[in-house]
Amino acid sequence: MINLLKNLSIRLSALLLLVAPISMGQITVSTTTATTMNLNEEDSVMGMIYSRSSPDIAAEVSGRVISVIADIGDAVDKGQVLAQIDSEKYDAVDKGQVLAQIDSEKYDLQLAQSKAEIARLSALLVNQELDLKRAEKLFKDSLVSEEMVDRTRAEFTALSEQINAANAQLRNSERLIEETKIKAPIKTQVSAKHIDIGDFVQNGMIVYELVDTKNLRVALSFPEYQSLKLKKGLKVFLTTPTSKDQNVETIIKEIKPNVNSNNRSITAIVDFDNPGSWVPGASTQARIILSTYEDAVVLPQLAVVRRSIGDVVYLIQNGTAVERQVDTGIEKDGFIHIKSGLKHGDIVALDGAGFLTNGTQILINND
Numbered sequence: 457m458i459n460l461l462k463n464l465s466i467r468l469s470a471l472l473l474l475v476a477p478i479s480m481g482q483i484t485v486s487t488t489t490a491t492t493m494n495l496n497e498e499d500s501v502m503g504m505i506y507s508r509s510s511p512d513i514a515a516e517v518s519g520r521v522i523s524v525i526a527d528i529g530d531a532v533d534k535g536q537v538l539a540q541i542d543s544e545k546y547d548a549v550d551k552g553q554v555l556a557q558i559d560s561e562k563y564d565l566q567l568a569q570s571k572a573e574i575a576r577l578s579a580l581l582v583n584q585e586l587d588l589k590r591a592e593k594l595f596k597d598s599l600v601s602e603e604m605v606d607r608t609r610a611e612f613t614a615l616s617e618q619i620n621a622a623n624a625q626l627r628n629s630e631r632l633i634e635e636t637k638i639k640a641p642i643k644t645q646v647s648a649k650h651i652d653i654g655d656f657v658q659n660g661m662i663v664y665e666l667v668d669t670k671n672l673r674v675a676l677s678f679p680e681y682q683s684l685k686l687k688k689g690l691k692v693f694l695t696t697p698t699s700k701d702q703n704v705e706t707i708i709k710e711i712k713p714n715v716n717s718n719n720r721s722i723t724a725i726v727d728f729d730n731p732g733s734w735v736p737g738a739s740t741q742a743r744i745i746l747s748t749y750e751d752a753v754v755l756p757q758l759a760v761v762r763r764s765i766g767d768v769v770y771l772i773q774n775g776t777a778v779e780r781q782v783d784t785g786i787e788k789d790g791f792i793h794i795k796s797g798l799k800h801g802d803i804v805a806l807d808g809a810g811f812l813t814n815g816t817q818i819l820i821n822n823d
Contacts (some may be wrong), residue, residue, distance in 0.1 A: 483810035539638035
């Protein structure tokens with residue numbers, strides 16, 4: 457038993473001799489200096505490009521298509537005729553501005569009837585006006601009764617109203633003939649065509665689908681926790697795999713006020729002009745600058761050590777490591793933002809910082 461205790465004592469003494477030099481020695485570290493730089497807090501999301509305006513063009517009158525000029529992929533100008541219902545006046549239409557044409561003979565007939573009715577009523581109105589003047593003269597000479605003058609005046613007024621109604625009918629007939637020309641409401645391209653020569657179209661039937669490839673839009677979905685940081689006017693940088701050499705810089709135009717219940721995201725809307733060959737339907741990568749910190753104090757990420765109390769760094773003061781708790785922020789390019797706890801110019805441990813504790817003696821080696 458005595459021999460056993462002696463052996464334990466000898467081993468314990470040897471262990472203490474080995475530990476003592478380590479605990480009382482210096483730890484070699486490299487150092488770095490807290491600097492300042494401008495930092496951007498960024499986020500990156502995917503989105504899909506689509507057109508700001510993609511109107512579906514419907515026939516406004518019914519009839520048979522007799523001419524189709526515009527086809528899929530054709531560029532059309534605002535006001536350019538896409539289709540027309542057959543009209544005797546078709547020969548007067550500039551075919552270079554017509555995309556398709558629909559039979560409108562019945563509307564020409566309505567127009568002719570309206571013009572004939574106006575001519576008939578105009579002749580009656582002239583005659584009734586003369587009758588009224590004669591009746592008024594005779595009434596002054598006490599040759600006719602006041603009742604007869606009133607009746608003549610009422611007939612004149614009734615004919616005047618019939619003329620107004622006929623003029624309205626004439627304008628409607630002219631409108632119907634004009635609506636046989638199906639026109640493009642904006643400068644755009646034809647993305648789909650649903651008619652061919654000989655088809656009969658009904659009022660309201662979709663005959664063309666157009667897409668504006670110049671004015672584009674992207675809907676970007678962000679995690680809901682970013683909602684407090686998102687706001688109108690934030691800078692957005694866009695790229696697309698269909699045009700890798702073209703980049704777009706724009707801003708957030710609108711933010712939807714609700715969170716998507718399906719994926720718990722919030723949507724920001726970005727508008728931009730097509731820089732060249734971007735196409736609706738393509739995907740896009742968006743980089744958004746959420747905030748900018750000017751002259752932010754930064755350190756290499758390696759200098760910040762995670763401890764039980766939080767993030768700490770080790771200031772170097774007279775060959776001793778002094779533990780300092782810091783509040784950290786965004787990370788970028790190997791640097792981390794120090795929100796509080798350090799100032800510009802402070803010297804801290806870098807390589808070897810993870811082995812330090814408060815008060816450790818250190819040996820600096822920056823080679």
